[in-house]
Amino acid sequence: EDQVTQSPEALRLQEGESSSLNCSYTVSGLRGLFWYRQDPGKGPEFLFTLYSAGEEKEKERLKATLTKKESFLHITAPKPEDSATYLCAVRFSGGYNKLIFGAGTRLAVHP
Amino acid sequence: ETGVTQTPRHLVMGMTNKKSLKCEQHLGHNAMYWYKQSAKKPLELMFVYSLEERVENNSVPSRFSPECPNSSHLFLHLHTLQPEDSALYLCASSQDNSKRFEQFFGPGTRLTVL
Numbered sequence: 001e002d003q004v005t006q007s008p009e010a011l012r013l014q015e016g017e018s019s020s021l022n023c024s025y026t027v028s029g030l031r032g033l034f035w036y037r038q039d040p041g042k043g044p045e046f047l048f049t050l051y052s053a054g055e056e057k058e059k060e061r062l063k064a065t066l067t068k069k070e071s072f073l074h075i076t077a078p079k080p081e082d083s084a085t086y087l088c089a090v091r092f093s094g095g096y097n098k099l100i101f102g103a104g105t106r107l108a109v110h111p
Numbered sequence: 112e113t114g115v116t117q118t119p120r121h122l123v124m125g126m127t128n129k130k131s132l133k134c135e136q137h138l139g140h141n142a143m144y145w146y147k148q149s150a151k152k153p154l155e156l157m158f159v160y161s162l163e164e165r166v167e168n169n170s171v172p173s174r175f176s177p178e179c180p181n182s183s184h185l186f187l188h189l190h191t192l193q194p195e196d197s198a199l200y201l202c203a204s205s206q207d208n209s210k211r212f213e214q215f216f217g218p219g220t221r222l223t224v225l
Contacts, residue, residue, distance in 0.1 A: 004153075031212070032212050034212075034213060034214075036216075041199075041219070041221065042218055042219065043115070043117075043201050043203075043216035043217050043218045043219045044154075044201070044216045045216070046213050046214075046215060046216075049211070049212070049213055087154070089154075091212050096142070096159060096161050096166050096167070096207065097142060097159075097161075097205050097207055097212050097214070098156065098159065098167065099156070099214060100153075101153040101154040102153060103151065103152065103153045104153070
């Protein structure tokens, strides 16, 4: 069964304390892994797409990496404005663009 | 307007009401989606339209009825909803038949069913 699991469910960091979020997946024929950021009461905001193992993408304090079974979202020296829920989604081989989402990691960065 | 817009942003309705959610995408995409997001649960895909044709109806109760009159507009018609249908309803769009599959989301409609 195709499945996406994110851990931890919630993470509290002090400002400047680097950490990583995990997204593990069991899908056949991965055709893309996506990271989104979601602020309370708003729609998910697209961050990164990763297509193959070994690929890395960076944006400001965020860096996403991909292996054959999981992806990490590394947050370097986070700031309070990085507080949000981070969602991971996987597209598997199929007839149309269907994404399976994880439940997300709620990140809180305190000053 | 840019990106994906949704109206209304908030909606409160009784169980016997009929209402509609509207989504419009300004990205030139050819696929549109409805998702339901409940507290602490993953996004649930409800409907997919590709080239204005419904390609997925993810076992959604008939009290939810989608409509896609063209590639830029998507509606979700609601009738005789239940309190457990209260959630954030998100619309998204993407460009199918391309090498990029990112879906871009609207701000959502927060629905409360009394």
